[in-house]
Amino acid sequence: METLTAQHIELAPGYSISRVINGCWQLSQGHALKAPVDFDDVCYGFHGLVERGFTTFDCGDIYTGVEEFLGSFVDELKASSEGPGPDDIQIHTKYVPDLDILAQVDYAHTSSIIERSLTRLHREALDLVQFHWWDYSVPGYVETALNLLKLKEQGKIRNIGVTNFDAPHLKEIVDAGVPVVSCQSQFSMFDRRPQYRLIPYFLEAGIKHVCYGTLSGGLLSERMMGLASFDPENRSQVKYMQVLEDSLGWNGYQRLLTLLKDIADAHGVQLSHVATRYILDQPTVAATIIGVRNSKHVDDNLKIFSFDLTPAEKDSITALLDEYPRLEGDCYTLERESPRYKGIIHMNVDATEQQPPQAS
Numbered sequence: 357m358e359t360l361t362a363q364h365i366e367l368a369p370g371y372s373i374s375r376v377i378n379g380c381w382q383l384s385q386g387h388a389l390k391a392p393v394d395f396d397d398v399c400y401g402f403h404g405l406v407e408r409g410f411t412t413f414d415c416g417d418i419y420t421g422v423e424e425f426l427g428s429f430v431d432e433l434k435a436s437s438e439g440p441g442p443d444d445i446q447i448h449t450k451y452v453p454d455l456d457i458l459a460q461v462d463y464a465h466t467s468s469i470i471e472r473s474l475t476r477l478h479r480e481a482l483d484l485v486q487f488h489w490w491d492y493s494v495p496g497y498v499e500t501a502l503n504l505l506k507l508k509e510q511g512k513i514r515n516i517g518v519t520n521f522d523a524p525h526l527k528e529i530v531d532a533g534v535p536v537v538s539c540q541s542q543f544s545m546f547d548r549r550p551q552y553r554l555i556p557y558f559l560e561a562g563i564k565h566v567c568y569g570t571l572s573g574g575l576l577s578e579r580m581m582g583l584a585s586f587d588p589e590n591r592s593q594v595k596y597m598q599v600l601e602d603s604l605g606w607n608g609y610q611r612l613l614t615l616l617k618d619i620a621d622a623h624g625v626q627l628s629h630v631a632t633r634y635i636l637d638q639p640t641v642a643a644t645i646i647g648v649r650n651s652k653h654v655d656d657n658l659k660i661f662s663f664d665l666t667p668a669e670k671d672s673i674t675a676l677l678d679e680y681p682r683l684e685g686d687c688y689t690l691e692r693e694s695p696r697y698k699g700i701i702h703m704n705v706d707a708t709e710q711q712p713p714q715a716s
């Protein structure tokens with residue numbers, strides 16, 4: 357019998373990734389509000405994930421401590437004479453200049469952050485750099501993307517992507533000649549904003565979609581069924597509870613969980629696998645990112661690749677979602693403009709969280 361492994365997909369010519377990416381925001385300092393992360397268990401989980409074909413990792417220059425942790429994982433793979441080596445994994449990072457310094461971002465800044473990521477990750481070239489810009493009213497995002505292209509031409513970066521861009525601003529970058537291969541954005545049963553403008557543009561421009569929020573921080577799982585309320589355990593859940601309030605509401609959410617559980621039972625999988633499969637099957641979606649904060653879902657999540665949703669099952673999910681309000685606007689517009697959404701985002705991490713403690 358053929359052994360089940362995670363599916364892979366070509367993100368750019370000659371560059372393949374796993375269709376479920378191991379998300380590492382969960383490992384950054386300050387993400388957990390309750391139980392702290394056990395990094396030995398996570399490292400054990402990483403080895404298990406890679407052995408099962410989940411070879412791609414997502415991190416960011418502003419995920420405090422995470423690039424360094426992945427660098428130590430790269431060293432472990434280098435040191436081991438058996439099994440996958442460092443070239444068998446792909447590490448996607450981000451370039452997220454702080455809001456307060458956007459007006460000063462220039463080639464020297466971009467180059468220094470890329471060099472810092474290379475040093476932290478113990479890599480000769482970064483597999484994918486996903487560029488983010490907090491405020492479009494500050495000029496410079498097109499020039500900065502062109503500076504990333506210069507660094508690509510120098511061999512420091514293999515592929516350029518973006519994250520949290522809306523369709524018109526992404527188009528500006530593409531039209532300036534930056535070969536953007538992917539865009540990372542929030543796309544889940546709670547948040548279908550990419551369907552308004554971004555996905556139609558991806559289809560036109562041949563850009564691949566990499567999605568986060570698919571499990572909404574674990575809210576789309578069996579353990580939430582039948583609860584009357586929930587107190588968030590981490591920053592992902594704070595964010596997705598807000599999205600939930602503005603879309604399905606608690607009753608709609610509980611109805612969705614029941615429907616997903618019925619579909620999951622019919623396939624012998626978990627509710628979270630149905631939530632992931634539904635997003636993976638949407639047009640232009642190359643991969644979803646699922647956050648890892650322990651080793652407990654390593655075996656479970658292979659089941660995402662063990663079944664297909666029938667057209668009737670997909671239609672029943674969409675029909676339920678369509679009964680409720682949808683978040684409005686293009687991707688990340690609420691996060692840029694609504695004080696309620698903006699208020700929970702940390703936009704100056706490099707300056708405020710990543711500096712070594714000052715001597716008193």
Ligand SMILES: NC(=O)c1ccc[n+]([C@@H]2O[C@H](COP(=O)([O-])OP(=O)(O)OC[C@H]3O[C@@H](n4cnc5c(N)ncnc54)[C@H](OP(=O)(O)O)[C@@H]3O)[C@@H](O)[C@H]2O)c1
Nearest residue numbers: 379380381414568569571572573574577592628646647653
């Ligand atoms: N570009 C951006 O602005 C941005 C923003 C957010 C996230 N991201 C990326 O996306 C990644 C995912 O983050 P997210 O916040 O969207 O979280 P998520 O992937 O929706 O949720 C992750 C949580 O789901 C739970 N889970 C995993 N597999 C499960 C399973 N089979 N059954 C039940 N629960 C399961 C785990 O919680 P337990 O371990 O507690 O069960 C895990 O911590 C991040 O790490 C980051 O790489 C990017």
